[in-house]
Amino acid sequence: MSLLVTAGQAGDAPQFTAVMDAIAVPRLGGGRPRQRPYRVLADKAYSSRAIRSWLRQHRIAATIPQPADQQAHRLRRGSRGGRPPAFDKHTYRQRNIAERCINRLK
Template sequence: MGRRGRLYDRPRSPACRRGPSKGAPAGEPDDHALGRSRGGLTTKIHLAADSRCRPLAFVITPGQAGDAPAFIQVMDRVRVPRPVGRPRTTPDVVLADKAYSSRAIRISLRRRRIRAVIPQPADQIANRKKRGRSGGRPPVFDREAYKQRNTVERCINKLKQWRGLATHYDKTATIYLAGLHLAAIFIWSAR
């Protein structure tokens, strides 16, 4: 006989000891924004930064997710601060790398009257030239303005100075995103 007079004839299986299986917490993606990439389980940070390397908007996705699908979400969250008045939702120019070179992104930016400085990858150039006159004109690309694109990389570098963000200690995406917002607050207040 066991404690309190109960009879234990055999140990219970681990499946019986657990309660009902739970899904992701409310507002949390099923994968917790974790995905496989070359480095293992990772989370990708998509962000917009201003010219002073300060973050303007964040979106996090699993590590294997592409860059272009998150672009519209990031642009919808951008708020460019002004000295007086409400923040603007349309920056003057968007500098992005070749991963963001797609017709849908260029059309979206053109609709919002935002100048795009995005280089075309070699395969897109070859496809346009192969089509001849029906391939259309190449998109305008400003090499001098593109030299400032490193501000995004420097902003990510500032964020990764926080050890918890660099090593991704947090299990859930909401807590990781909250850590990004805290780091952004400190970057903005450091001026």
């Protein structure tokens, strides 16, 4: 898919758009690869307004859990806090496949 190597102290989230722009998803029947996946599974570090809006603009579904501090802030705002982002626990469990692959590569 895509790989971007950065310094160890660099955060992952700021590199999100660069990694997504480099993706090429191969088609099963041949042809030009798709440039965008249908869905992104990510951990809580990627739960930011900027990343979620980038995904919405590119019509990519997101399965990203919301950190407790973001949930609390949204609830503190009451009705102005908005609706919580959709989250599918069953789909999120598939993320461990990628995590195990990364562990093997290390």
